[in-house]
Amino acid sequence: MTKHQIPNTKYQTLNTSHPLIELINVDIFYGSMQVLFSISLRVFQGELICLLGGNASGKSSTLKTILGICKPSKGRVLLNGQDTGKLKTRDVISKGVSIVPENRRIFPHMTVLENLEMGAYLRNDREEIRKDMENIFDLFPILRERSLKQGITLSGGEQQMLAMGRALLSRPSLLLMDEPSMGLSPRLVDQQFEIIQKVNSMGTAVLMVEQNASMALSIADRGYVLQTGSVVIEGNAEELINDPMMQEAYLGGGDGDV
Ligand SMILES: Nc1ncnc2c1ncn2[C@@H]1O[C@H](COP(=O)(O)OP(=O)(O)OP(=O)(O)O)[C@@H](O)[C@H]1O
Ligand SMILES: [Mg+2]
Structure with missing residues (x-):
């Protein structure tokens, strides 16, 4: 070709x-x-x-x-x-390098907060992670509201935001x-x-x-x-x-x- x-x-x-x-x-x-x-x-x-x-x-x-x-x-x-x-x-x-995978693939039975924390699992700069988490919540306010809910309870659009937030937490x-x-x-x-x-x-x-x-x-x-x-x-x-x-x-x- x-x-x-x-x-x-x-x-x-x-x-x-x-x-x-x-x-x-x-x-x-x-x-x-x-x-x-x-x-x-x-x-x-x-x-x-x-x-x-x-x-x-x-x-x-x-x-x-x-x-x-x-x-x-x-x-x-x-x-x-x-x-x-x-x-x-x-x-x-x-x-x-970070990925928002096909069909999002969030962790359905973990909370929004736990899903986001997974994005930072290779980092150990606690204070910076906390700041980044705040930035993600500013970017996607709905995630702050739902932070203690299980991933599975989110709508498709919200799950997409969560998958993106998780990906961004690895900076x-x-x-x-x-x-x-x-x-x-x-x-x-x-x-x-x-x-x-x-x-x-x-x-x-x-x-x-x-x-x-x-x-x-x-x-x-x-x-x-x-x-x-x-x-x-x-x-x-x-x-x-x-x-x-x-x-x-x-x-x-x-x-x-x-
Ligand atoms: N793990 C795997 N084992 C064997 N074949 C695979 C595997 N993953 C993908 N393929 C095959 O490789 C080819 C390319 O797949 P790929 O998933 O990269 O395509 P795609 O462009 O992302 O398609 P889609 O738009 O459907 O997501 C396809 O023929 C697919 O069947
Ligand atoms: Mg594909």
Whole structure:
């Protein structure tokens, strides 16, 4: 498959340092089945990047590769320039990567507060954790109100906030988000995307997996499109939105879904 690459002047001129995360020609297998084919992808400090693609195109596997859950059989993953080949997932997390997983996956029978505390489990700076917790409660006031309730009692939108709050409590420099709009009403999707933009504007780089291409591109700086495990299109958001191939394959049909 030939990659359709849109020239991207913004990140080439703005980012002269090395990327926060860089995948270079990465192949991933589950057993004998190859799911990622020579993936190359970069996220720089402060960027908001979307990773688009249909079902089973390899989006979640790409995030698992960044977290060190999947290990490349070929290619390299660099975190702040350091090869993560030998790192365990907990080491990757302690070096500043955090995830809001697909379907949120909060701990249903732990309280909101306990769920949030889990996000800080690799930290031991009690006073700073307390301050961060307050910041999370300011960002999501409903979580303060519900702090002693079990996770399972929260609505889908509230669980999404909890999953995000938990991810932020590890103080990530890179936040991975796997389909944040999934299962949310249009109003909550809008709210969710506003929160992602806010978190990003406060300095956290975000790599967001989405099937809702038009929504994702409306807030992203750049995007990558995966098809059956290969990056087929990449470029900055505005150019992706206006690109005829994107329009036809991913943004047509009026609903904007990939
Ligand atoms: N643990 C696993 N073991 C074996 N195969 C897997 C595993 N996880 C994913 N796969 C397969 O890898 C391929 C890519 O899956 P992945 O979850 O990365 O796709 P995705 O783009 O996130 O899809 P979706 O939009 O449905 O979440 C699929 O064919 C899937 O069946
Ligand atoms: Mg997925």
